[in-house]
Amino acid sequence: MRSLFLAALTTALLALSPVHAGEAKPFATAKTIDLLTLLKPPPANDSAQTRAELAEVLSIQVTRTPEMEAQAQADVVENVWRFANVMGPNFKTEALPAFSAFFDRIVATEGEVVDPAKDSWKRPRPHQYSPLVKPAVKLSNSGAYPSGHTTVGTLMGVVLSNMVPEKRNEIMARAWAYGENRIIGGIHFRADVEAGRIAGTVIAARIMEQPEFQVEYAAAKAELRKGLGL
Template sequence: MRQLNRSLLVFLLVLLPLAAWSGETAFVAQEQIAFAKLLPPPPAVGSAVQQEEMALLLTLQQERTPAMEAFALADAERNVFRFADAVGADFTAAKLPKTTAFFEKVKENADALLGPAKKHWDRPRPYASNPALNPCVPKPNNASYPSGHSTFGTVDSIILANMVPERATQIYERAEAYRFNREIGGVHYPSDVAAGRIAGTVIAAFLQQSPAFQEAYAAARAETRQVLGLPQ
């Protein structure tokens, strides 16, 4: 799997300012994280890097199996319970109302933080640049960079791994598959996914500094561990 520049990520986290919490979002305000100033710009359309990425996506399209397509289609859903296969069979919305509501707020907050960056770069989706690319998942109606699914999967996996450290390895492996399914699906370049992983990690770090997040997290963690039969 592709590795990110972890030194750069640590550097970004150290430099990010700690602003006052805003009521516009549940936990972290939009003005606290300016991804357009933190992330590198995506490869330009027609550049050598973009062409290499496109070639990779076309290869994945040629090699994907019906099972891979079905998996990517299922992972098009941005729902924390896509991680149930890594967390446990009892990790379901029906059994975890507090956890469900908590992760929905996390998703909405992450979307609000990522939205300005998507608008800033407004990178066309790969299939918009090459008609030979045929996605096997629904085509999103927003920009490509950074990947919202990758951001979502990264944020949720970090939170889940802290809730259930007993399953951290499985959760992070599942997050990697979730991110890669956006490339399998033909709707994101690898650089979109890589940027989403960085963005999700930064968001998770900021969330952990929010008192409101910590309060909601504690309730969701207790509920989840109780349902899974784990010690508090």
């Protein structure tokens, strides 16, 4: 009976859910989760902290390997499939339609919550702060603080690890690396990434309280665990 209910629920959700993350309905916006009140402001451009963070970026720039650069470039993509290396061979888009649509909404939520804070604080990216910085990843000129990639990586990691607690350590290590790769790629400062981790954790906690989230989460979790043979 439970399996029939979940199957019907999955079908209904797929009928309502858009395919592409850019069309997905977010679970929250900046009006419901205001990062301007939840995060401290970024370090000032002329502060000792920003100078130290710039030194870190420049140090990594001369020590990063081609393999590190390749990983940072791959992590420019913002979707849950970047966790495939820890989830196993059955973790595929075509096999998990309800799960995929659910995480499209997770990704859309990050943009809706984080982008207004970026626009308000307008912290320069490392390459905007210093011409010595040569990013190894695609350039972005949006505000640096907080890091959107780190936010969504953390958010996805928290939700995914709740679905598959057996892999929690590996999933959260992957989420951590997702943020570190923004520094390795030379596109973010340390404080941007640290703020992104806080933002992602807060967003996860807030949206998990919503009945709408809980319904879609249950269907996505059931589909994922079945697909992984758990």
